[in-house]
Amino acid sequence: MGQPATAEFDADLLPGEPGRTLLVAGKWTTAETTFDVLDPATLEVVGRAADAGESEARAAVEAAVAAYDGWRAEAAEARATRLRAAVDAIRAHAEGLARLLSVENGKPYAEAYGEILRGAAMLEWGVEEGRRAYGRITPSSANGRGLVLTSPVGPALLITPWNFPASMLLRKIGLSLAAGSPVVAKPAEQTPLVAVAVTRLINEQLPPGVLNVLTTSRPAEVVNAVMDDPRIRKVSFTGSTEVGLSLARRPGAVLRRVSLEMGGHSPAIVFPDADLHSTVDNLMFAKFPNAGQSCISVNRLFVHRSLVAELTGRLAERIAALRLGRGLTAGVTTGPLIDFAGLAKVERHVADAVAKGATVLVGGNRWTPDDPRLRGAFHEPTLLTDVHEGMEIASEETFGPVLPVYPFDDGEDVIARANDTTYGLAAYVFGADFNRLWDAMERLEFGVIGVNDAFPNRPELPFGGFKNSGQGREGGTEGIEDYVETKAIAIRR
Numbered sequence: 001m002g003q004p005a006t007a008e009f010d011a012d013l014l015p016g017e018p019g020r021t022l023l024v025a026g027k028w029t030t031a032e033t034t035f036d037v038l039d040p041a042t043l044e045v046v047g048r049a050a051d052a053g054e055s056e057a058r059a060a061v062e063a064a065v066a067a068y069d070g071w072r073a074e075a076a077e078a079r080a081t082r083l084r085a086a087v088d089a090i091r092a093h094a095e096g097l098a099r100l101l102s103v104e105n106g107k108p109y110a111e112a113y114g115e116i117l118r119g120a121a122m123l124e125w126g127v128e129e130g131r132r133a134y135g136r137i138t139p140s141s142a143n144g145r146g147l148v149l150t151s152p153v154g155p156a157l158l159i160t161p162w163n164f165p166a167s168m169l170l171r172k173i174g175l176s177l178a179a180g181s182p183v184v185a186k187p188a189e190q191t192p193l194v195a196v197a198v199t200r201l202i203n204e205q206l207p208p209g210v211l212n213v214l215t216t217s218r219p220a221e222v223v224n225a226v227m228d229d230p231r232i233r234k235v236s237f238t239g240s241t242e243v244g245l246s247l248a249r250r251p252g253a254v255l256r257r258v259s260l261e262m263g264g265h266s267p268a269i270v271f272p273d274a275d276l277h278s279t280v281d282n283l284m285f286a287k288f289p290n291a292g293q294s295c296i297s298v299n300r301l302f303v304h305r306s307l308v309a310e311l312t313g314r315l316a317e318r319i320a321a322l323r324l325g326r327g328l329t330a331g332v333t334t335g336p337l338i339d340f341a342g343l344a345k346v347e348r349h350v351a352d353a354v355a356k357g358a359t360v361l362v363g364g365n366r367w368t369p370d371d372p373r374l375r376g377a378f379h380e381p382t383l384l385t386d387v388h389e390g391m392e393i394a395s396e397e398t399f400g401p402v403l404p405v406y407p408f409d410d411g412e413d414v415i416a417r418a419n420d421t422t423y424g425l426a427a428y429v430f431g432a433d434f435n436r437l438w439d440a441m442e443r444l445e446f447g448v449i450g451v452n453d454a455f456p457n458r459p460e461l462p463f464g465g466f467k468n469s470g471q472g473r474e475g476g477t478e479g480i481e482d483y484v485e486t487k488a489i490a491i492r493r
């Protein structure tokens with residue numbers, strides 16, 4: 001176990017000495033053992049987290065269950081007032097939180113800062129939606145009136161990934177707490193510290209036990225222990241399709257509500273009348289932030305053949321100008337991949353594509369920096385042309401900074417090609433002809449669609465996928481529905 005090597009983030013954001021990262025019943029504690037948290041750019045140890053196991057998981061469940069009656073009994077406005085104070089605190093600490101996020105995840109500081117602000121906006125949206133969890137009164141029938149009441153779904157387990165460790169957690173916490181359900185949060189083992197820092201700010205506004213946090217390097221053990229308890233009424237998971245499906249299919253004594261936000265394989269389609277200037281800007285944003293490690297990152301770029309040469313030329317120039325390095329270094333636009341397993345997958349996809357005839361226009365290799373401190377898993381931002389559907393990259397999520405280009409011709413059904421995947425999270429279309437864009441919006445089998453827009457993930461829009469990308473929605477007016485139960489009340493008079 002190493003000592004923190006950097007002091008680049010404000011240690012006061014964390015609740016005490018290294019390793020004190022478990023929140024149970026309102027108290028920050030530690031476990032018998034701790035695990036190291038690494039800077040993925042340098043592989044240096046930057047902190048330590050408590051390694052929760054089954055007993056800590058059971059204690060967190062008890063705390064959440066014990067807090068449930070009191071929390072659901074608070075007026076929705078009272079809950080919202082507490083949580084609005086938490087939103088303000090997160091905004092007030094945005095810079096420090098962003099530095100911590102950048103160090104722990106590797107993304108450039110500006111992206112990390114954007115994530116913290118987006119997470120605060122998502123928390124705020126969820127908080128307000130809790131005040132709008134309306135029921136209704138039905139018109140009279142022969143024997144009386146009917147009421148539809150909403151009630152909280154009950155104590156919830158929230159499982160979040162490392163790629164957006166702050167915003168994913170804040171979005172789920174906002175919806176669950178605002179609707180009246182206490183939380184057991186289980187952040188990803190690669191990025192526990194920023195999760196601890198934001199939950200610390202939220203917890204300061206809450207009664208003990210309403211929010212509990214389990215950091216662990218043994219996610220299956222902890223998640224199983226929590227899910228074994230039937231009093232946990234809801235699981236919301238963001239992460240890989242493989243783990244998400246295993247949670248959804250897990251046998252148990254009682255059926256519970258499970259929301260899943262999983263992998264993606266996003267197509268972007270550039271029609272012949274697209275404005276190339278803004279399309280290039282949008283594609284850079286839809287592909288390269290977070291080194292391509294985003295569930296809504298473009299994985300398949302379909303370009304009308306008439307535009308391929310011009311568009312790839314412009315993209316190549318922009319991609320070549322990206323600067324790899326550590327997220328807190330000024331001017332760096334692209335950080336490392338989270339680990340060497342992620343890098344191996346990117347290398348496998350590029351090697352397979354090249355072996356099957358793809359051309360590398362920019363990048364194509366693992367990046368070997370001059371700075372010996374940068375020992376992380378870096379890959380050059382890469383543009384591939386002459387790509388076809390027989391390549392691995394055409395059917396698997398790459399989760400790295402590689403943009404493969406597939407030409408399409410007049411009269412070809414490019415929407416059908418875009419839909420030809422087991423995933424269905426995000427899709428993008430670029431063009432001007434209204435009828436063609438409308439047809440794409442109607443026919444694309446994806447939960448989130450950007451039309452000339454690389455930023456479809458907004459608090460006020462429902463976010464979630466079709467097919468193996470998930471079930472349920474977060475955000476929009478739909479988001480709260482996953483956190484309330486409906487009761488039908490029949491009244492005879």
Ligand code: NAD
Nearest residue numbers: 160161187188189219220223239240243261262263264295
């Ligand atoms: P992952 O599934 O390995 O981890 C996600 C979470 O699940 C982490 O908290 C992890 O600790 C936990 N986990 C891991 N194994 C587990 C197990 N056996 N039982 C219970 N919990 C377990 O995913 P990852 O590789 O860290 O994240 C990348 C994936 O997440 C990508 O596929 C990406 O597309 C997806 N993602 C989806 C969204 C979305 O909103 N749809 C957002 C971000 C990331």
